Amino acid sequence: MSKLQLSVAMGDYDRTRALYDGRVLIDGVDPIFMLLNPEEMFFRAMRSMDFDIAELSFSSYLVKHAKGECPYIAVPIFLSRAFRHTSIYVRKDRITRPEDLKGRRVGLPEYQLTANVWARSILQDDFGVRPEDVTWVRGGIDTPGRPEKIKLKLPPEVRVEAAPEGMTISELLDRGEIDGFIGPRPPSGSALKNPNIGWLFDDPTAVAKDYYQRTGIFPIMHVVGIRKELALQYPWLPGAVVKAFTQSKAAGLALLGDTSATKVTLPFVEEQLKAARESMGEDYWSYGVAAARKTLEAFVRHHHSQGLSERLVPVEELFHPATYESYSI
Numbered sequence: 215m216s217k218l219q220l221s222v223a224m225g226d227y228d229r230t231r232a233l234y235d236g237r238v239l240i241d242g243v244d245p246i247f248m249l250l251n252p253e254e255m256f257f258r259a260m261r262s263m264d265f266d267i268a269e270l271s272f273s274s275y276l277v278k279h280a281k282g283e284c285p286y287i288a289v290p291i292f293l294s295r296a297f298r299h300t301s302i303y304v305r306k307d308r309i310t311r312p313e314d315l316k317g318r319r320v321g322l323p324e325y326q327l328t329a330n331v332w333a334r335s336i337l338q339d340d341f342g343v344r345p346e347d348v349t350w351v352r353g354g355i356d357t358p359g360r361p362e363k364i365k366l367k368l369p370p371e372v373r374v375e376a377a378p379e380g381m382t383i384s385e386l387l388d389r390g391e392i393d394g395f396i397g398p399r400p401p402s403g404s405a406l407k408n409p410n411i412g413w414l415f416d417d418p419t420a421v422a423k424d425y426y427q428r429t430g431i432f433p434i435m436h437v438v439g440i441r442k443e444l445a446l447q448y449p450w451l452p453g454a455v456v457k458a459f460t461q462s463k464a465a466g467l468a469l470l471g472d473t474s475a476t477k478v479t480l481p482f483v484e485e486q487l488k489a490a491r492e493s494m495g496e497d498y499w500s501y502g503v504a505a506a507r508k509t510l511e512a513f514v515r516h517h518h519s520q521g522l523s524e525r526l527v528p529v530e531e532l533f534h535p536a537t538y539e540s541y542s543i
């Protein structure tokens with residue numbers, strides 16, 4: 215009996231590499247893997263549905279899912295998680311604390327990017343800076359004219375304007391025409407060398423650790439989605455996908471912990487791994503709904519309050535029901 219030949223788009227991570235190199239198999243599937251960067255992968259998934267199984271922007275997924283328009287159903291595999299305190303850059307010559315962003319102009323590549331939802335949630339919950347307190351200037355980081363992947367209908371009190379034609383938000387920050395910058399990547403070009411530009415938080419790691427200790431939230435950036443018609447036609451497929459991605463993550467963590475010869479081109483790996491486990495638990499990068507419930511609830515609440523999802527989606531509705539019940543791991 216032949217296996218399903220399905221396309222799988224994902225990032226090139228230690229947690230997916232065992233799938234890509236064949237050490238871990240997806241039961242019943244003959245996969246065609248594509249290792250893509252997030253911008254291309256998300257655009258193609260949401261605009262032309264190019265993939266059968268795809269890593270998806272959590273925010274883009276939720277925008278579409280809340281409207282009943284998403285062609286994918288997610289499973290609780292969180293391929294990207296990150297504390298987004300390092301996503302906020304400011305003009306240090308005029309912004310000395312988060313509250314100084316009120317009434318200011320802040321650039322972003324897209325309003326609905328998951329990293330930006332999380333960054334705005336931090337500013338609002340911890341420092342009282344609401345989305346409507348800021349004028350948002352949308353534009354490309356490296357090249358001008360970046361559009362939103364998904365059409366948005368934001369609340370009237372939220373002010374979003376386009377960057378001047380031919381200008382990037384990195385250039386605007388460098389020239390001092392905006393006061394801050396939020397995005398999943400740092401500003402580019404001369405902005406990175408400008409001594410007046412830096413992270414909003416001087417020690418973002420310390421601030422992020424405090425945030426986690428207070429909230430228990432480890433922000434989720436990306437989920438895995440399966441085309442709805444495939445999940446309906448092959449009810450065993452969502453569980454097989456969760457099983458395989460979970461095994462692949464375990465294989466990546468086993469290699470990370472093998473310090474006889476470090477697998478990461480970075481010093482102090484043992485110390486960082488030990489610190490992560492001590493502060494966040496052994497399964498610090500958990501998959502499944504149960505362990506991530508606080509994070510999921512915080513995201514859907516802020517996503518809705520920021521005007522991105524037209525309704526407050528229950529956590530139980532986010533994922534394929536078979537994986538919710540069977541793979542809360």
